[in-house]
Amino acid sequence: MLHEDRFVDLPPAEVYATLLDEGTYLCSIRTMYRVLAANKEVRERRDLLRHPVYAKPELLATKPNQVWSWDITKLKGPEKWSYFYLYVIIDIFSRCVVGWMLADRESATQAKKLIAETCRRHGITPGALTLHADRGAAMTAKATGHLLADLGITKTHSRPYQSNDNPYSESHFKTLKYRPEFPDRFGSIVSGSPPPPVDEARSAAS
Known part of the structure; x- marks a missing residue:
């Protein structure tokens, strides 16, 4: 149901409300999120700049000119x-x-x-x-x-x-x-x- 054309770009809360208006109850909003998460389909939909994770540098010298x-x-x-x-x-x-x-x-x-x-x-x-x-x-x-x-x-x-x-x-x-x-x-x-x-x-x- 979440993959249908009319729901594919909507958040679970809107899908849930639309289905209730049509007299259909499949599951809770939380369950919809769990289903999406299990299929790796829960993410930020806005086009945000994602910064890479930088590791803290570890510098160790045991002699000169290292x-x-x-x-x-x-x-x-x-x-x-x-x-x-x-x-x-x-x-x-x-x-x-x-x-x-x-x-x-x-x-x-x-x-x-x-x-x-x-x-x-x-x-x-x-x-x-x-x-x-x-x-x-x-x-x-x-x-x-x-x-x-x-x-x-x-x-x-x-x-x-x-x-x-x-x-x-x-x-x-x-x-x-x-x-x-x-x-x-x-x-x-x-x-x-x-x-x-x-x-x-x-x-x-x-």
């Missing part, structure tokens, strides 16, 4: 709304910074250069390294993925909106930015020094 973690953080530039971007790769076994770069933008092209150079400098062989990152644009870009595949590096990513899936890089950046000598702003990408006070800048300009 697992690296990398991320990008913003550093305030000399003016409001100006930023520099600090790329950092750390070895999760030793927490040692194995590679870093300061750039004026965040991009997969910049990330590729840093990863390739860091792997070359540390003599990473294909199949030896796992590189973990969050799901930022530079991390999930095709260019970055192709480079890792060419180098024989296994890549892993954090779950969406789960910053604690990349605790090594997040902890590193927090330690860096909470140091007493860390400046509020940086004067230039070349010197890395903080900008001069306003009064000094005005006197220099005059």
